[in-house]
Amino acid sequence: MQKMLIAEDDQMLQDIYKMKFSNSGFEVFVAENGKVALEIAKKEKIDIVLTDSIMPEMDGVELIRNLRGGEYDPSMKIIMLSNLSQKEDRDNVMQLGATGFIAKTDFTPAQLVIEVNKIIAA
């Protein structure tokens, strides 16, 4: 089973994603910010990270920068789920080494699972 780490500060969205991705065959870990996410990534061999952009303590951009800093498995897939959908935000995140970028308001949870699967299969 693939291990997925979800970094999302909104409790409700965290619940939704956890439920949907657990039901879709992933082993899901959740974190309320980038800092907590990094701690989990140190302990678990995470395959996929889904991260929000704006979070307290450590935001999504900082999390990606850390995850791509050399200490972690470079084959880890990292997808940003954001409400910032401007091209500049996307470009910035992709340059940092993200695998994908999804504007979360555009998708229902079921569609989100499909999108994520598409990105990790590519």
Added chain:
Amino acid sequence: MNKAENEQQLDNAKSDFISIASHQLRTPLTAIKGFVSLLLEGSYGEIEPKQAEILKKIYDSNQKLVSLVDDLLNISRMETGRMEFTFAPCRLENICQEVVDAFSVSAKEHGLHLEYNNPGMALPELMIDGDRIKEVIFNMVDNAIKYTPKGGVRLKIEQVADNIRVTASDSGIGVLDVEMPHLFEKFSRGKDTKRLNATGIGLGLYVGKFIVEAHGGRIWAESEGENKGSRFILELPIKSKK
């Protein structure tokens, strides 16, 4: 700092506020969309048809809020010069087809015919921001359906001289002479709420005009008057001025 700079700074502050507020608004809206979708999918157990119907209404209302927030975000981007365009070769007839497909169910629910007249041949490709132009055409058809109590809506695409023209015509309530000059202004909604029994805050056409003009094109409306229907026409140059 002179007066103009001062005003510019105030304008930027206002737009930053709108932008942040919009992002904050989107988070709970995304959660509502998520939970309602999960309920509808039966993730929390089976639901009765009547309950599903109500949930669908909550979902639709939420989607309306999402697009209002999007409009506000667009306005803040426009007014601070931060709206970006990604120009790429696009076939406008495909975009029109996608828009018509997206509305087929809602037109039927309103008891309206929705027709698409495509030219039956390939039109020249355009260098446009396909997503943004799709938003504009989507809005044209959405308005046509909203303001047409009975009859139908037709979307037509054709080449007219050096332009590609898209026309959304309807058999709806029409546009009054007094309304016509203000249609594309910000927050312009007809004041006669009895006549215009529809939702929206009057940003769609304002944003649409900005997008179309950024492509070197134009958008305008024509109507013979009250209850005589209207036509919203969009023209984009084949040789883009990008």
